[in-house]
Amino acid sequence: MTTTAPHSENEFHQPVSEETFARVWNDPTGIRGLLQGVQNQPIGIRLIGLSIFFLILGGIQALLMRTQLAVPNNTFLDPETYNRLMTMHGTTMMFLVAIPMIEGIGTLVLPQMMGSRELPFPRLAAFAFWTFLFGGLIFYFGFFVDAVPEGGWFAYVPMTGKEYSPGLGVDFYLLGLNVAETAAIAGAFELIISFFHMRAPGMSINRIPIFAWAIMVTGWMIIFAFTPLVVGSTLLELDRAIGTHFFNPDQNGDPLLWQHIFWIFGHPDVYIIFIPPLGIVATIVTVFSRRALIGYTFIVISLVSLGFLSFGLWVHHMFATGLPELALSFFTAASMMIAIPSGIQIFAFIITIWSGRPVFKTPFLFAIGFLLIFVLGGLSGVMLASVPVNLQTHDTYFVVAHFHYVLIGGWLFPIFAAIYYWFPKFIERMPNERLGVWNFLLLFIGFNVTFFPMHISGILGMPRRVYTYQAGVGLEPYNLLSTIGSFMVAASFVVFLINMIWSARNGQKAPANPWNADTLEWLPPTPVPPYGFREFPVVNSRNPLWEKAEEQVVEPGTRKLLDVLKHYPREYRAQIATSAIDARPLEVFRVAGPSIYPFWAALAIAVMTLFLVFSQYALAGVCLIITMFTLIGWHRDTGAYSKPDEEEAFEREYGVPLRPHGSRVIGRWGTILTIVTLATALGTLCFSYLYLRLKPPQWPPDGIAMPDPVLPGIALLVLLISVIPMRWAASALQRDERAGVQRGLLIGVVLGILYLVGNLLSYGQLGFNYQTQAFGSIFAIMAGYQLLTMLVIVVMGAAMLFWFVRATHERPSRHQAITDLVLFWYYAVAAGVVTYALLYIGPIVI
């Protein structure tokens, strides 16, 4: 450690040993490391391990179901147990296996693949792991209190309403999964920001690995798809817990609303699950074909198009619900269109293999398996896009066959490929090739034996989600085959586990780049140091490790910066933020180090969720307060790294700012993504409002008083006026005017409080409450959303003002978080306008 602050190039360049450099990057060891560690590699491996654990559970559930269905009229399982297993299997695989695995691989591989040392918010990554874990455990906790959901992974109402599912099983499902979904969204933030601003210098947007593109697209999709589900689950839980009527048709609610919200999540979720594997396959096909990927631009276009088009498919799960034909046809069109980008990628992969010199190692075998199986799944998908075929095969085993071909072909095969591929880098041993081939063959054959017959049993009319079938209707051989195949799949998984355990202990030690791969994660030595790259790499092509030395060009300024970053800063974990398009260095900033608070925050949320399940609202409130304290602890910054002279000298010398307080670029992106998430939630509520409005002929329905728009209107006016002082505060901050910032913030916060008070007073005058039909319920949830958003932002504003006033020794412009607050404020004002328009003007005009 240095004792004096450096101020010149020579002082910045003072060499430090590997040990000294590694010291700031090492997480604690032992149990402390387990609870406090934030580094991307261990967190990524933990997420993958968690996913494999749940995969085993989900796989056992599948085997039990297949055993039951092996012969007709079987009594191995009773109907109730079958329903529970069916629900747990689907839910586990979709929420607790697929998403943690994808985010785990992203967390593990992405930073190093992009030439970065860390993720942008390492503590958020740790939080995502803990919330996945606790969310999964809450979901499975139901087994211990005999409260297991039975309504399928889709949880359709009214079956999952209080009347038909009176126990706590559905509550465990809704609330437990909400915790896991929060984890998914948190992980998505990390991956999106990594893509845009945490890349090696020179890795311009046309040189980013396809895997990273896939992860970025998936990150956005998670935000736009999971947020509606969180909202939908909350609405259903409110119906069950406190008697709102969102889905109750007797009170002008609508069960179909749940299906819309669920599938707005559910269909993109399929693509969320298989887009990252497309990136994995692209990576592996390139490496094992020994040539650059053909059609890079086309594959990028395909990934982006898939991300968007997948949001135009949700109603094809609802073709049998009696919607107008014309509306259905729009979804047929989108469902068929999506075959184009999917097909483009498959062609690009085939051409790359065709024109390369393929090396048939285990990862490549799984990639080939993906191509074959996924194409079959895609073809049955195009069939299902057609309304007549869909109606004919609706809720039959044909659909089960289709989505397993897509999900196992499109997810499991590439995931096995990925694990075998990156195993040498992160576990430091080579996987056993012979066992790998057995793993592949058993899975490939077993999978087809299991699921291909289901196409036939489905066409013969065998319904899905039914615990048995009659003898003598021609279904016996297909079901028996499927059951035999499922045990072959299980055997392949056992071989996989043996291979992983054996290879991790006895495998040949892995060199730095055993596959002669082209991407940057293979550049550091094996084992990978905790910081990944001591010297940040510079990228000049799409295949950086295949570049020739003479192709490597580095601008002198960038070279100077990268050289100094080998030795400096020495007191904290430093990372470069680069520009989104050209990956030019923008700033050097401190990424967060180890902390116990992500663990405590996740635990507090988990305990709060359990209290909510058991309707212990006061205790849940206590946990909420504890959660807030953990978040304060999480973000608490003592300012120990603040050395303004040193920072100014660094910027003078190297041309980019040094920000030990944290990145402005990354912080701004965090704010934007939070706003996008909140806006998506608001959009879901607006959709629900309009959907519910269409049912009764009048709005509000007969017997409910029209909400008075005057007082909330005045409050809204006050809120609109508050934009002016907040804008002053942001401008004053840029000019380093302390008084202007204080004045602007103070007036803004006071006006925000007035808005809250005005709205609270108006609620007291309403002639209805949250139980007054669906109208009262949707009014209450939207008003509550806006109130909560505003309350949070007013508290944040007050806290920032407090910290700002106290920090008299610092330059105002150091408090850039205030500009993020102002941005957030603008959003809250916009949300206020939207909610007011719908809640108070809506009943008058629609």
Added chain:
Amino acid sequence: MIRTTSPFVLGYSVLSGPIIWFVHFVAVYSLAEFGCRSNFTNLIFITPETMRLTMIVLTVVSVIGVGFGGILAFRAWSQVRKETSRKESAYEARFHFLTLLGMLLSALFILSILFTVAPAFVLSVCDKAI
């Protein structure tokens, strides 16, 4: 070195296709679903008779919006091809990539918009499959 094209133009040409497609998609679906669900009692300016016309107007506007992005991208792409030597600089290469991305995305999403709305010319507005 090629002339600078503003980030707005590049951004518009890349993003207009997917975003306008989505807005168009939600708009035409909402018209069909919400209109039929409420028997058109709540849509003040739109009746079953005028719905097809409304969809056509929306489609034309959307295609123009996406097409404009595609044209911008095409012009920029042609400029890159004209002004760069055989070996592109890093800046030119990424510019070339973004313009190509804009052109192809615009083409794909114009096709998607037209494909989406095509059934409106064949099917009656509120008939049900079951």
